[in-house]
Amino acid sequence: MADKKIVSIEDRIPQLKQARKKKANRRFIFYLTLIISLILIIVYMQSPLSHVKSVEVTNNEAVNEENIIDLADINKDQSFWNISADDLTERITEHPEIEHAEVKRSWYNTFVISVQEFTRVAYQRDGDYFYPVLQNGDRLNEVQLDHPREDAPLLHGFEEEPLKELAEQLALIPQSVSLLISEIYWEPEEHNSEQIRLFTTDGQEVIGAISNFSSKMEAYPSIASQLNDDIEGVLHLDVGAYFVPYDNEDLDELDEVEELDYDEEV
Structure with a gap:
């Protein structure tokens, strides 16, 4: 009985081999991009680029802007993303003339503090x-x-x-x-x-x-x-x-x- 030659499916279907190669390349590019992104994020978080750049105060009348910023006690040497907006709000509303405060993040690394004062x-x-x-x-x-x-x-x-x-x-x-x-x-x-x-x-x-x-x-x-x-x-x-x-x-x-x-x- 003649020996039967076994032919791989890749040889019989070259297109499948090519598709698997493309899929592997895409997977490699995805993971490489992910790793590079994580590295960039870590570098950004550890560098001065992530520090607080500015603080803006809105809707204040009786309480001056400098006083509100002092109450917020924002450390500009700290990462912008490591500062809790809730903590800032709590500190600002300790002022007896401030009824409510809302802290939002804005581009670029800016905190915007909106206050509502007691009349x-x-x-x-x-x-x-x-x-x-x-x-x-x-x-x-x-x-x-x-x-x-x-x-x-x-x-x-x-x-x-x-x-x-x-x-x-x-x-x-x-x-x-x-x-x-x-x-x-x-x-x-x-x-x-x-x-x-x-x-x-x-x-x-x-x-x-x-x-x-x-x-x-x-x-x-x-x-x-x-x-x-x-x-x-x-x-x-x-x-x-x-x-x-x-x-x-x-x-x-x-x-x-x-x-x-x-x-x-x-």
Whole structure:
């Protein structure tokens, strides 16, 4: 019986051999690329190229940029990718004036810090200095001002709890109305433990209550427009809205002003 010659499948199908060779080459190129990429990443992470290049701060008003960057305490000799954005956020929000902070990475090796500050709603005098009061009722004792700024009213006589309540109310008032208030005094009485007295930049004296202060003051511009500029007195906004002249002899001249139009839903 004649010997049978065994022929390999590669010899019978040359195309299969070529395909396997191409597949092996592609696999080699893939692994080589992967290894080179890993080497480049390691070199990049260990080199100054990966270090933090810059830090940007946005949306800050009261707290200056340098202060926020100092709070973040970013080490520019450290790899950009080894710094935790959550850790930066936690450090930044330790500042009493910063309510929220968001830290994002940006090209090239840049941290962008966006902050949301508590609003300064008032100032309070203590000794020779004036201190900002935030919307949450906290007073910034570390911020000493020789003079109060004109962006919020000056408070007198407020203790801790009414100060917090008033601050929350002031935060609800539109800025256009808040800028009309120059000073606010806490004057609790037996029949009204929440009574406050305030003076406005347009010369009005107003009596109100802390609990409904924001809703009443929101309507102040329309109410004040009904007053007679020639008659001085006190505008009451604690219950409803009515005007009491300093000189009671003027009462006859206030027939159309005594009952002031006021929308309780405002």
